[in-house]
Amino acid sequence: xxxxxxxxxxxxxxxxxxxxxxxxxxxxxxxxxxxxxxxxxxxxxxxxxxxxxxxxxxxxxxxxxxxxxxxxxxxxxxxxxxxxxxxxxxxxxxxxxxxxxxxxxxxxxxxxxxxxxxxxxxxxxxxxxxxxxxxxxxxxxxxxxxxxxxxxxxxxxxxxxxxxxxxxxxxxxxxxxxxxxxxxxxxxxxxxxxxxxxxxxxxxxxxxxxxxxxxxxxxxxxxxxxxxxxxxxxxxxxxxxxxxxxxxxxxxxxxxxxxxxxxxxxxxxxxxxxxxxxxxxxxxxxxxxxxxxxxxxxxxxxxxxxxxxxxxxxxxxxxxxxxxxxxxxxxxxxxxxxxxxxxxxxxxxxxxxxxxxxxxxxxxxxxxxxxxxxxxxxxxxxxxxxxxxxxxxxxxxx
Ligand SMILES: Cc1ncc(COP(=O)(O)O)c(C=O)c1O
Numbered sequence: 533x534x535x536x537x538x539x540x541x542x543x544x545x546x547x548x549x550x551x552x553x554x555x556x557x558x559x560x561x562x563x564x565x566x567x568x569x570x571x572x573x574x575x576x577x578x579x580x581x582x583x584x585x586x587x588x589x590x591x592x593x594x595x596x597x598x599x600x601x602x603x604x605x606x607x608x609x610x611x612x613x614x615x616x617x618x619x620x621x622x623x624x625x626x627x628x629x630x631x632x633x634x635x636x637x638x639x640x641x642x643x644x645x646x647x648x649x650x651x652x653x654x655x656x657x658x659x660x661x662x663x664x665x666x667x668x669x670x671x672x673x674x675x676x677x678x679x680x681x682x683x684x685x686x687x688x689x690x691x692x693x694x695x696x697x698x699x700x701x702x703x704x705x706x707x708x709x710x711x712x713x714x715x716x717x718x719x720x721x722x723x724x725x726x727x728x729x730x731x732x733x734x735x736x737x738x739x740x741x742x743x744x745x746x747x748x749x750x751x752x753x754x755x756x757x758x759x760x761x762x763x764x765x766x767x768x769x770x771x772x773x774x775x776x777x778x779x780x781x782x783x784x785x786x787x788x789x790x791x792x793x794x795x796x797x798x799x800x801x802x803x804x805x806x807x808x809x810x811x812x813x814x815x816x817x818x819x820x821x822x823x824x825x826x827x828x829x830x831x832x833x834x835x836x837x838x839x840x841x842x843x844x845x846x847x848x849x850x851x852x853x854x855x856x857x858x859x860x861x862x863x864x865x866x867x868x869x870x871x872x873x874x875x876x877x878x879x880x881x882x883x884x885x886x887x888x889x890x891x892x893x894x895x896x897x898x899x900x901x902x903x904x905x906x907x908x909x910x911x912x913x914x915x916x917x918x919x920x921x922x923x924x925x926x927x928x929x930x
Pocket of ligand 1: 664752
């Protein structure tokens with residue numbers, strides 16, 4: 533019999549995403565296809581402490597699109613031209629203060645294609661060691677685009693200017709057949725550092741230096757609105773430091789997939805052809821872009837409310853015996869939840885899920901649950917959420 537090799541790979545993929553992305557009630561070996569857990573018996577809309585966004589079931593996604601369409605008929609695009617997709621591109625160009633924006637099917641494609649274009653004939657691209665570009669894009673830069681990714685700042689949540697200078701010196705002085713460094717990539721917030729937002733002054737120092745030296749800069753801002761919500765630095769201000777910025781449409785804008793890339797017209801105009809060459813030109817994308825457009829509108833105001841509600845919930849939960857939720861250095865929407873030994877996390881999560889449709893993630897090896905804040909907190913009053921926890925904690929006491 534033919535061995536199924538995809539299962540372990542997919543398990544590893546999910547595991548590597550961080551255990552917190554899996555609800556605690558699912559078996560550890562769950563595959564992505566099993567993440568469609570049944571919530572049909574739930575009376576209440578879900579509140580999740582796992583994802584950056586709402587995590588719609590297919591039914592909820594269809595219902596939401598239907599509601600959006602009823603309010604104002606969704607205009608379809610044709611190979612990305614016109615309709616909701618073009619509207620979204622225009623909105624993002626404005627939000628980021630860039631000349632143009634373009635839709636791409638994935639953030640991976642956005643990062644890889646723009647790095648290649650910005651880098652021109654230079655072979656080296658400097659990237660954060662713990663970034664998605666370096667560690668989660670399957671060596672695409674080397675394998676597909678002929679670029680060599682050079683990691684900076686290993687072991688740190690993010691690199692500083694001196695780390696970058698040191699790396700540049702190392703390569704420029706140490707390689708006999710020197711080839712060019714063309715681009716510096718930064719990811720903010722940093723997914724592998726529990727959503728840490730790089731301080732604005734650090735970003736400014738690095739990008740100023742790059743401009744002085746003639747290096748292009750790209751921001752992997754998959755979750756840039758989340759950084760903005762917590763630092764108060766606008767998306768436009770972040771984007772102003774970089775030549776190009778990519779933003780995800782599904783992390784917190786609740787689209788089924790997709791990415792937006794913003795920058796100068798001379799760069800973005802080259803993308804249409806590149807996306808086609810690599811097979812990324814989809815016939816219609818309005819099902820994703822109409823959703824993202826809907827959630828883009830009013831996002832800043834909603835996150836102000838999310839933060840107020842989250843602060844109330846966390847302050848109340850922290851007063852409960854055995855519960856500790858800690859803020860992180862440079863943190864954004866991810867906190868560390870620790871329960872003392874008298875509380876059974878599995879029972880707590882199951883009770884919260886089954887009784888209240890509140891979702892909680894798994895603990896990592898250190899016993900920490902990545903407690904993630906998102907817009908689902910607006911679906912229930914803080915008091916109701918806290919009451920649910922009190923009831924569930926009562927059951928989870930060992
Ligand atoms: C920081 C960061 N950049 C890029 C991506 C890639 O996005 P996509 O899944 O759309 O390729 C991700 C996705 O997890 C991410 O977290």
